[in-house]
Amino acid sequence: MSVVVQEGDVVLLVSPDRKHYLIRVKAGERWFSHHGSIHHDDLIGRPLGRTLHTEHGYAYLALEPSTHDLIHTLPRTTQIIYSKDAAQIVMRLSLYPGRTLIEAGTGSAGLTLVLARAVMPTGRVYSYETRPESFDMARNNLDELRLLPYVTLHNEDIVGGFHETDVDAVFLDLREPWLFLDQTWAALKGSGFFGALVPTINQVTQLVEGLQSRSFGDVMVEEIIQRPWKIVPARLRPEDRMIAHSAFLVFARKIEAGDESLSWMPDKKRRAYLGKQAMAEREASERGLKVKA
């Protein structure tokens, strides 16, 4: 977006009661609300950060939508991704322009938009979604945001694997991500980044078990908690209420298959890298029992 509004820009209108509206600016158009209308021409050629008034004197603040605003304003069929989590996912998967990434599933593309903005213009997001309604909504949303050039959308199941190989990262936003770890391992480049988001701790358990029984290393589980403060300087204190939980984030790295790769880990860390079978054998051997090689 340039310094002044141009035709085709997306603008965020914020009402006095904090309702958010996204509009795409087009010369000659009007935007209608219960409190009157705004002429798009009043926006074009002028900077944002301004208040506009309807013919009834109702005021809207016109802002450039942030990535956070876009996530929260897009039409959606599915559970929203929280921007705090999306931000951490980009960091942990080490996404930046030029990187390639597989995402499954797309949902309404709330996370896809963040991922595409992270890797564009030279990188690419390959995103899989089975449900036709979500697939269509995702495509529309990405198109509205002019992000489709950086995303390949697959309306496909991933049981049979991904089309892409040697990608830098794979992110699974699915109910049962542990079912797709072999496909994930096959699609990742060596040392590639794995991530997943799951709401319940039961899912964490199954996913970590799945990662530890395969050649994934540096397994990590974390929560990102965002604590907002009230901004009255004379009475500074945290907000009364906050989001207590959105999801658990799980991350790992693809490592080469084979036992020898484990020898570098100290004992308590190695447990995390070893599968259950290997752990049982190792513990048995520590107890002086004979186990098969």
Add this chain to the structure above:
Amino acid sequence: MSVVVQEGDVVLLVSPDRKHYLIRVKAGERWFSHHGSIHHDDLIGRPLGRTLHTEHGYAYLALEPSTHDLIHTLPRTTQIIYSKDAAQIVMRLSLYPGRTLIEAGTGSAGLTLVLARAVMPTGRVYSYETRPESFDMARNNLDELRLLPYVTLHNEDIVGGFHETDVDAVFLDLREPWLFLDQTWAALKGSGFFGALVPTINQVTQLVEGLQSRSFGDVMVEEIIQRPWKIVPARLRPEDRMIAHSAFLVFARKIEAGDESLSWMPDKKRRAYLGKQAMAEREASERGLKVKA
């Protein structure tokens, strides 16, 4: 980084006791440690995620360094930025390829590296640092990471203002950010994003007062808390200890100067947008007193 290691790539070596070493790969070179050496040629042309052994049989896992790894491994003179905070800053400032951003101060460029990766290749970071040692270290660090092409480093004080105007965002990582809000306002485009990081609540107070007495809107204070979990599936629980605090994050948007821009806010939100002078006047007038227009 391509799928196999090439000369010039930066590789992360992780020792069994979890020490991290960054090396830049060069044909014919050797990397020496207390436990023996690694030949760079053993890396070239092969994928990462592999274990390499020194001549004494000591093992190192070779990984592609993540953005998080780079932040934590770079030489530095100053307090580290936590990657959880850097991630949220990129989100809140709405950074993506093509955006322009002013940062002050640079420090050892831990945050600069994240910002540059977010806006490159078509955007730009303008970063200010007064201390010569930090300035030199920042330049070396960014050069090592091949990020200098996307960063303009100024070894200058910012009291007199910034060289740039109409930038998308300004981020202040300074002891007294409230002293530079006029310069910040002047450098930002309309609706542009302001951010700052301050460790103490006393600094939050002064910064929020400064923002509220100028034409900044949507002022926001938050903490990002990262809670790690242990990854033993049969005994899943949070880690025993965690980082309790790194810094408070403060964000705002530049809004047009002038009283009329405030009329759109509901009462309890408007307080945050109004300066102290205006608040005193408004409260006086609510109590039935006469105040100047």
Add this chain to the structure above:
Amino acid sequence: MSVVVQEGDVVLLVSPDRKHYLIRVKAGERWFSHHGSIHHDDLIGRPLGRTLHTEHGYAYLALEPSTHDLIHTLPRTTQIIYSKDAAQIVMRLSLYPGRTLIEAGTGSAGLTLVLARAVMPTGRVYSYETRPESFDMARNNLDELRLLPYVTLHNEDIVGGFHETDVDAVFLDLREPWLFLDQTWAALKGSGFFGALVPTINQVTQLVEGLQSRSFGDVMVEEIIQRPWKIVPARLRPEDRMIAHSAFLVFARKIEAGDESLSWMPDKKRRAYLGKQAMAEREASERGLKVKA
């Protein structure tokens, strides 16, 4: 309360929509709700943990009210005390049967009830409240709960000091507790426990400054955060939302007046024990400057 309900007991009725009602049981009485009535005689002589039905078939679960339930169900004029904070206050002030304690102000006696239950039957709470309506409500509430025998209520200002001396603990639940620290020090026994609850960080600053400029040691500031989990075992996860903040808790110990008491503290801890004057002098002297004795 004995194992079966007796006349005079307080019983908690919980409706299907989680509304809570406290009733005092009296033979022959009926309790009326929008959904019909409950005969007190249906409770008398039988254990609790039972479901009772109105004549319209509406069900209420009859439970013994917990201390937590009592706090949250009592009539009140003031901000509620959270039971998580009340619990920690009892712990930090080291309250148990036989201890004596001053509380100011009483409010509607939500905290007083917890304190009285902690120190009864041989200890005593001396509680001060200036507002007549709060004072009356507190007395009624404590009387209903049969706790008045363990509480002395003063409808008085505390500017002139407390009537009691050598008490084990003093707890201030006031807007400006720092104004009453001399009175507090005078009322406490040596080594006695000080506590206060303040909602904002600005109040924390003033209170800690006040404590450090007087003979108080072991100053401590903390928040107690209660994170509830959903209890569906197959989908275990924290609740979506939680209380982000109730108040900051500040604690300290009375120490003997006089400089020599500071000599035992290591340097970084000693700062907390020293008043601002002393700190300024010490820092000046460390910089080699001459300061007045």
Add this chain to the structure above:
Amino acid sequence: MSVVVQEGDVVLLVSPDRKHYLIRVKAGERWFSHHGSIHHDDLIGRPLGRTLHTEHGYAYLALEPSTHDLIHTLPRTTQIIYSKDAAQIVMRLSLYPGRTLIEAGTGSAGLTLVLARAVMPTGRVYSYETRPESFDMARNNLDELRLLPYVTLHNEDIVGGFHETDVDAVFLDLREPWLFLDQTWAALKGSGFFGALVPTINQVTQLVEGLQSRSFGDVMVEEIIQRPWKIVPARLRPEDRMIAHSAFLVFARKIEAGDESLSWMPDKKRRAYLGKQAMAEREASERGLKVKA
């Protein structure tokens, strides 16, 4: 403890490097440290909150030990209970003088001491411990603290059930508390309070399943997080590091056996009260299937 120290009192000595020592005062005795000795007679007849010096000029601050200090200073064989958790347990179990309570297992009596102080002098703690060393240490610790008169210690297994019935509360601090829920239900009075402490989420799952398949209501899972702040008023901020996790707390109430007690709960709450069998049946019936009565 009276206002001045008397023979037999327990006193806490805090060294300049923050080491804590508990001593029982006896006329004519001396307490020896690496830095010299303290004469008990210097304590007797004088208030606490004073600094005492050894013959080498080393200073110790003499304080009355708080309940928190006692927990953390007692000899122990087992994992410590955190005072923040102990405080919440007393609140949730609604303990106060006169109440009766079963605890299993005793461990080194860190929690027992808090429970005994809550219910004495007219109530009683019945505490079970199988390991002879823990049992002996617990008895010694309670004896030292003069709390044995309020505690009945059983060196017994609880598989066969508890000796006591109609107690107000039962608290299980065991590795597998779900194995003892029938014994717990049998020992509790109607509406009685159940509590347990478990470190891992896997234990939470099994315990909640166990409670929901029996006649327990108001099941609750929570964590208590204690966030300490630094106390330098000019640079107020949370401490850098904190305890991220000690244990999950699980609470419930005994309710009368029988289906009718469930009818009062709204749908989403009722799930928590229903056993797995009942839930499966209910869900089947909601799907229009035929299930047995």
